Amino acid sequence: MTVRKVRGRPFRVLLGEIDQADGDGALAELLRESNDTCRPAAFAVVSARARERVGARRHERALRLAGLGLHLDLPYTPTAAELTGxxxxxxxxxxxxxxxxxxxxxxxxxxxxxxxxxxxxxxxxxxxxxxxxxxxxxxxxxxxxxxxxxxxxxxxxxxxxxxxxxxxxxxxxxxxxxxxxxxxxxxxxxxxxxxxxxxxxxxxxxxxxxxxxxxxxxxxxxxxxxxxxxxxxxxxxxxxxxxxxxxxxxxxxxxxxxxxxxxxxxxxxxxxxxxxxxxxxxxxxxxxxxxxxxxxxxxxxxxxxxxxxxxxxxxxxxxxxxxxxLDRLLGSLRGARDEIFARVGEGRGFRVVPGNDPAGSAGWSTLLLFPDADRCQAFAAAMRAQGVRHVTTSQEKFAGAEIYHCWPAMAGEQPIPQAxxxxxxxxxxxxxxxxxxxxxxxxxxxxxxxTASYPEGFMDESLDLIARIAVIQTNPRLEPEHCATIAAAIRTADERTARP
Incomplete structure (x- = not known):
């Protein structure tokens, strides 16, 4: 398993610090730091670890103290498996x-x-x-x-x-x-x-x-x-x-x-x-x-x-x-997407990628294209700083983050190296x-x-493009008021990071 680092220390060390955090203030600071520096899926592991250790009530207090109350207030359903019933x-x-x-x-x-x-x-x-x-x-x-x-x-x-x-x-x-x-x-x-x-x-x-x-x-x-x-x-x-x-x-x-x-x-x-x-x-x-x-x-x-x-x-x-x-799921995803971007309007620092068939898209992920990688990363960071986790860069989304989805179950196992x-x-x-x-x-x-071969740089054109794309993700539990909150966060992040 790849070792991730957070401000110079391994991810596992951060999890250990979560286990030993003394008081709501210390826990809130660690949650805030991991939110600012970890990939979204990794932060989900940190947050879950904190909740297991201190219980739901203290975990909620720490999240709100860290300014991350929207993690609790905005529904986030990463997969259809969460709708199993x-x-x-x-x-x-x-x-x-x-x-x-x-x-x-x-x-x-x-x-x-x-x-x-x-x-x-x-x-x-x-x-x-x-x-x-x-x-x-x-x-x-x-x-x-x-x-x-x-x-x-x-x-x-x-x-x-x-x-x-x-x-x-x-x-x-x-x-x-x-x-x-x-x-x-x-x-x-x-x-x-x-x-x-x-x-x-x-x-x-x-x-x-x-x-x-x-x-x-x-x-x-x-x-x-x-x-x-x-x-x-x-x-x-x-x-x-x-x-x-x-x-x-x-x-x-x-x-x-x-x-x-x-x-x-x-x-x-x-x-x-x-x-x-x-x-x-x-x-x-x-x-x-x-x-x-x-x-x-x-x-x-x-x-x-x-x-x-x-x-x-x-x-x-x-x-x-x-x-x-499935069709009810897709209808909810598309409705949330349309509600969010009707409120966002035209971006200053990004362009919404319309896709090959906007009406036919599942509505789960909307791609935002930025002029360069730095502005893409800055936008994602500005969204997360507001406590909204419905954004990730395409680099993060495609970088094997599913390992973190299973971390609580796999932490004590012998993982197979990344394949x-x-x-x-x-x-x-x-x-x-x-x-x-x-x-x-x-x-x-x-x-x-x-003579097919894969020389160094064979997909640099695609990698350069990926570095400039952020993904806004919806889920079927988003109501209009939730969509309004996400849209407001997108506009705020855009204002903070767009350049003339």
Whole structure:
């Protein structure tokens, strides 16, 4: 685990000081200091540690004494998992009472996994959905179904998730990063520049609930006879051009990880209009039957080696309840976003990035673009100084902060070293040109005659852009009065940090 430092001392030392803080004043000062110097997720750990040690009442007094009362007064729901409630409980108890935890132990009409797939097909407007154990696994299976393998290259965005590159490597293909634009989606022009005779597909990744430019990327793919693979893991339910993500590419993948809009702990699914992709996904994950609703499609199940990377009934029970709540969740996020920025108006020191489809965006994250990195950081600091935590820089958001989300549970464990982040320079298997077995390395495979490499500075253009972007985050519990408070903080921070 990376050791973070706060004003010259390790993060763990700060946690120890929290444990020994004597009196409300000392605790308040430590909370204020960590708020000013830690990443938002790290401050959440510090605050949680303080609450566990001194109790809720003293913790509240210290926060208010530190000028951070808005941490208590402004709702902050980081993931859809926080909305888990009676619907999920009812479904899970039903599975347990039936004592049928495997999807093929019950008819597809009664299976929670099958019902989840059917609901997802209707929601996304696609012919087929098949559920898996994770979004990253779904990505690898989709690549295999599209025929991506040794000798091939796949264009991926320089900003995404390490699994985008790793899934390609596990298929034997070489990932080739293209720069992102100000929406944090792949730049279609640079994607086209990265195409070679070995390119088999383009991976279109939509980050933070905001769709990438799927129409332009579809045009590039069609012009060169390539497959378009959508990664909508962070944007389930969002739309582009009036159509939900999932229906623009030859195949699409989504995640039901604990950090996502449909949060079932782990899990994922493949969406496609292609019968062959769907049939491969079912067969490869060890499917025992196609659901009854598919009986008229004439699907075949080719013989091939298979895995058991399929979703369980318990995961499906939670995922179904979450999926049925998805549009209400997105409506709340979009309503909060619109309320905030209607009050903010035009910024002096930043420009709101409109995105590729503002109406179709999930509304969870709004990107603010600043002239330089210093002003971006100063703006975020000015927001936090007011006690508003609904802001982070994109550098912070993409820097593996999820480790802090789990810190209380993992603090006493033996952590695995950081294995990659959200930008391509931190994809260790890719930049180190490593595979599971050196004998089958994509870069040295006999079928590969390309020269893809990752020299120093290969994604500096994207990194320079990331350094200038701050993210305003909403959540479904924000009421109009909360939105007014956040908007006022944005205006104040803008006034304090904008330059003529």
């Amino acid at each position: 009676e619907d999920e409980e009812r479904n899970v108890l039903d599975v347990l009472r039936r004592r049928r935890l495997w999807r093929y132990e019950v008819p597809s009409a009664d299976s929670y996994v099958s019902r989840f797939e059917h609901e997802a097909e209707r929601l996304l407007g696609v012919r087929h959905v098949h559920a898996t154990v994770s979004g990253t696994v779904a990505l690898q299976i989709a690549m295999m179904a599209l025929g991506i393998g040794p000798g091939d290259e796949i264009v991926i965005p320089a900003v995404g998730w390490v699994g985008c590159a790793d899934a390609a490597i596990l298929c034997g293909a070489v990932p080739v990063p293209a720069q992102v634009d100000e929406t944090l989606g792949m730049d279609p022009a640079d994607a086209e520049r990265k195409i070679t005779p070995r390119t088999k597909a383009i991976m279109a990744v939509s980050l933070l609930g905001n769709p990438c430019d799927l129409a332009a990327l579809r045009e590039v793919a069609d012009r060169h006879g390539l497959a378009l693979l959508e990664d909508g893991c962070q944007a389930c339910g969002a739309s582009h051009g009036g159509r939900r993500l999932g229906g623009h590419g030859d195949a699409a993948v989504f995640s039901t990880n604990f950090m996502k809009f449909v949060a079932a702990g782990d899990g994922g699914f493949i969406a496609t209009d292609r019968d062959d992709v769907y049939a491969f996904a079912v067969r490869f994950t060890g499917g025992k039957a196609f659901p009854a609703r598919k009986r008229d499609l004439g699907l075949s199940a080719p013989v091939l080696p298979f895995s058991t990377l399929r979703m369980t009934e318990l995961t499906g029970a939670v995922a179904l309840a979450q999926l049925q709540r 990659g982040g959200h930008w391509a320079t931190e994809y260790p298997a890719m930049t180190g040109r490593r595979s599971i077995d050196a004998r089958s390395s994509p870069w040295t495979h006999p079928l590969y005659d390309g």
